[in-house]
Amino acid sequence: MKYTNKRNRRNTRILLAIAFAMLLAVILLYGNIYLVSRQKEVERQQITAVAGLIREQFPELSDADIMNLMKYPEDLDERLEKGEALMKKYGYDDSFFAAQEHRHMWQLVLFNSVVIFLTGIICIALYVWHRRRVRREVRQLQQYFDQLNRGSYDLDPGQTTEGDLSMLQSDIFKVTQLLRTAAEHEKEKNEELSRWLADISHQLKTPIASIRINLDNMLDDPEMPVELRKEFMKECSMQLEWISSLVQTLLKLARIDAGTVELKKEEMDLLAVARESQNKLGILAEIADVDVVWEAEPRGEEIDPQGLPPVHMTGDPTWQLEAVSNILKNCIEHSRPGSKVYLSMRNTTVFKELTIRDTGDGIPEEDLPHIFERFYRAKNARKESVGIGLSLASSIVEAGGGKIMVNSVRGEGTTFTIRYLV
Numbered sequence: 001m002k003y004t005n006k007r008n009r010r011n012t013r014i015l016l017a018i019a020f021a022m023l024l025a026v027i028l029l030y031g032n033i034y035l036v037s038r039q040k041e042v043e044r045q046q047i048t049a050v051a052g053l054i055r056e057q058f059p060e061l062s063d064a065d066i067m068n069l070m071k072y073p074e075d076l077d078e079r080l081e082k083g084e085a086l087m088k089k090y091g092y093d094d095s096f097f098a099a100q101e102h103r104h105m106w107q108l109v110l111f112n113s114v115v116i117f118l119t120g121i122i123c124i125a126l127y128v129w130h131r132r133r134v135r136r137e138v139r140q141l142q143q144y145f146d147q148l149n150r151g152s153y154d155l156d157p158g159q160t161t162e163g164d165l166s167m168l169q170s171d172i173f174k175v176t177q178l179l180r181t182a183a184e185h186e187k188e189k190n191e192e193l194s195r196w197l198a199d200i201s202h203q204l205k206t207p208i209a210s211i212r213i214n215l216d217n218m219l220d221d222p223e224m225p226v227e228l229r230k231e232f233m234k235e236c237s238m239q240l241e242w243i244s245s246l247v248q249t250l251l252k253l254a255r256i257d258a259g260t261v262e263l264k265k266e267e268m269d270l271l272a273v274a275r276e277s278q279n280k281l282g283i284l285a286e287i288a289d290v291d292v293v294w295e296a297e298p299r300g301e302e303i304d305p306q307g308l309p310p311v312h313m314t315g316d317p318t319w320q321l322e323a324v325s326n327i328l329k330n331c332i333e334h335s336r337p338g339s340k341v342y343l344s345m346r347n348t349t350v351f352k353e354l355t356i357r358d359t360g361d362g363i364p365e366e367d368l369p370h371i372f373e374r375f376y377r378a379k380n381a382r383k384e385s386v387g388i389g390l391s392l393a394s395s396i397v398e399a400g401g402g403k404i405m406v407n408s409v410r411g412e413g414t415t416f417t418i419r420y421l422v
Contacts, residue, residue, distance in 0.1 A: 024116075141168070144172070148176055199375040200246075200250065207239035207240075207242055207243050208239075210235065210236075210239050211239050214232040214235055215232075217232060218232055246388075249388050249389070249392055250388070252322070252392060253374070253391065253392055253395060256396065261319070261399070263315070263316040263319055264315070264316040264317075264318075266315070266316070266317075267314060268312070268315050268317040269310045269317075270313055270315075270320070270345070270420070271305065271308055271310055271311045272310070272317075273317055273320050273324055274305075274324055275305055277324040277325040278343065280321075281332060285332050288332050288337065289338055290337070290341055291339075291340045292328070292332070292340070293343070294343050294344065295343070295344050296344065297346050297355070309347070311347045313352045313422070315400045315401075315420065316400060319396050319399075319400065320396065320400060322393075323392070323394075323396040323400075323418070326389040326390065326392055326393040327356050327416045330390060330416075331356055331357070331358040331414065332358075336359070336360060336361075340359065341357070341359075342357050343356055349422065350421065350422055351421050352420045353417060353418065353419045353420070354417075354418045355415060355417050355418075357413055357414065357415035357416070359412065359413040361413075363378055363406075363408040364378060365410075368408055371390055371406065372391050372404070373387075374387065374388050375387045397418055397420075401420060402420040403419050405419065
């Protein structure tokens with residue numbers, strides 16, 4: 001659009017120049033016509049005056065005789081010779097008529113010169129005005145760059161007149177705003193990275209300290225009973241497992257943030273993914289004394305997932321399994337012993353939806369908007385919770401074109417809804 005506008009303005013300037021040149025030609029043409037016609041009028045008046053003088057000096061002549069005298073006779077050359085001799089006798093020679101013609105010619109030259117001179121003055125004035133405007137806009141553009149160099153982005157992109165330089169300034173302003181946004185985004189990313197490193201360091205302090213204490217105890221007491229030594233080694237193994245899980249999760253988040261994770265676009269069964277996640281977390285659910293069951297949608301009686309039809313969609317089953325497992329794991333860990341976690345499925349022509357709900361204590365209202373933030377720990381979070389499982393799940397689902405919604409009621413439980421648009 002901007003290039004079209006520039007081309008239109010250039011065409012407009014060309015048309016104005018052509019119109020101005022045509023106007024000058026018309027002025028010169030009509031001016032010369034006026035001067036020639038005026039000269040002809042003078043000659044007519046002279047002839048008319050001669051006719052009147054003859055009538056006055058020779059009243060005995062008839063009108064016809066006078067008009068015959070004024071006509072061009074057949075012997076024009078002979079009369080011209082006699083007339084020229086008479087005119088020269090009284091001083092009307094060639095020099096006299098040359099002076100008259102010279103005066104008439106100078107009138108034409110003077111008129112044309114004045115018109116051309118005034119036109120030149122106007123063109124020079126327009127050129128000077130244009131150059132001054134260009135210099136003014138260049139100075140404004142220089143000031144604009146100076147302000148940008150000083151880090152001032154609060155500028156008015158429309159402060160110059162309409163022109164090529166103002167368009168350039170507008171483009172520079174747009175690019176600058178993009179660079180500013182990118183710089184602010186980069187700054188936010190760096191600040192977020194700093195917070196990440198601080199949070200990771202904080203999270204690693206406790207397990208590393210625990211491992212160090214256990215190893216120091218075993219080194220300081222070579223005669224330590226075997227059972228106690230096994231207990232310390234088991235504790236070290238659990239802490240190392242926790243650190244390994246944390247590192248793996250962080251690596252997955254980092255890959256998603258860096259855009260190096262290329263989610264596959266293949267046919268998958270969301271129901272099969274949910275059932276695989278249920279089987280994967282079966283031991284965790286058994287340890288927590290939580291039963292993971294399927295229910296009809298809307299909420300109703302428990303059902304056997306074997307009887308449910310496949311829910312086909314396009315996505316990456318491996319990564320979506322990671323997301324579903326993190327949410328299901330969160331619900332299991334926040335459920336009371338002896339309670340149940342419910343899974344349900346909806347399959348419509350518009351979306352595919354998996355719902356996971358628990359009957360635990362629920363999420364505090366002030367924590368609910370932040371549960372997908374990285375390293376955010378709600379008030380009712382477990383001691384060993386890091387706060388990145390739900391964040392990883394949200395990143396994976398959104399990267400796959402889906403969305404996670406959460407609803408929680410204190411004392412009744414929390415419902416996670418994963419929805420993928422078709």
